[in-house]
Amino acid sequence: MATVLSRLMLNAFKAIPIQNPSQSGATFKSTKVCLRGIRNMSTTLLDIDTPLVPLKESRRFITECMEAVGTPTSHAEALADLLVEADYRGHYSHGMNRLEMYVSDISSGTCIASATPKVLKESPATAWVDGQNGLGAVVGNFCMDLAIQKAKNVGVGWVCAKGSNHYGIAGMYSLQALKQGLLGMSFTNTSPLMSPTRSKEAALGTNPLTLGAPAENGDSFVLDMATTAVAVGKIEMQKRKKEPIPEGWAQDKEGNVTTDAETAYDSACLMPLGGSEINSGYKGFGLGLLVEVFCGILGGSHFGPNIRRWGEFGRSADLGQCFIAIDPNCFAPGFENRLSQLLNHIRNMEPADPSKPVMVAGDPERLHMEAVDKAGGVRYLPNQLTACQRLSESLKVAPLKPLS
């Protein structure tokens, strides 16, 4: 039986319809109450003493910065939607934190701001796409739209792309299928950053995977995760905060586990999900390889160690990505109902620590979005705000304007 506390917390898990972050605009001042007891990653950054920035304003700032380096408005808006969604969901590592990277990718010419994807090969259920070195957000939206269209026509759509760039939170694309009542999956390869179990060097990326599956009344299961112990952005955030990282996230250049965020960032050797071999890190390594099979190997892009190094801007990324949409109505009737039963059973389980209710994937993000809606915006770290100020000056874009 669920405790009273877990029942109370469950109110916070009630299905919140997926919203366009740019429409968010509530007015409460404090977000602390909603955030207690939930895993640090998605929530604590709001708990700092910097001014609130409305999501609409973040979107305006990102769009204008991208336009200032020659990105067509629709592409700049696609990128802004992606980054704002990441901040909204509590994945700050993949939100505003990434803007400078996209700006420099475009201004250095290693990514083509105006490029649009092209279908190279197609069947009723599949497509192979050339991203033509365009923005990952543009390629991702194009491919997932195509997969959704195919799933609506023939039950399943499976689209692989080559010639893409960093596409942000993988969940952005599974959510698009979810909004149409479909199951959505997506995968991307990334710069080599993960040391395969027993290795001193990196050979695979953080290779995220996501599954979004619809349950009843707008509820859902949204798994969106790196196949390394963490996304590299999380190490970057610890570095920005000047805080150590937990054991099992990364190795130093000698292959030893490190807790120093700077050393971890410099060695660029993340550990696979699970950490060391004794903790079954080889399973995370296997999942990373699975992602690569669907992306670089199936899509014909760069793969594994051939992908440019993290932070290397001299050559194009040529990333491989994969997008799948599945119509649950092609299978046993009652998918949403069964999934709701399962999710609610799990959420109602007696927690080992009463202050930490059992959650399913997607719940931490839901709580974070609820907190952002109540607060009326997000809080960025001071050095993130400094980076935004720097961009505003160098690109001659109106500064990011927090709530007064």
Ligand SMILES: NC(=O)c1ccc[n+]([C@@H]2O[C@H](COP(=O)([O-])OP(=O)(O)OC[C@H]3O[C@@H](n4cnc5c(N)ncnc54)[C@H](O)[C@@H]3O)[C@@H](O)[C@H]2O)c1
């Ligand atoms: N484009 C890229 O190159 C790239 C690479 C790596 C990661 N990413 C993105 O970075 C983001 C962060 O990835 P991550 O692996 O650090 O995410 P994470 O570890 O914060 O969360 C992973 C998943 O676990 C779920 N979760 C978290 N706490 C939970 C709990 N207590 N109980 C049940 N479920 C829980 C979350 O809902 C999420 O689905 C993701 O959006 C990912 O797509 C992108």
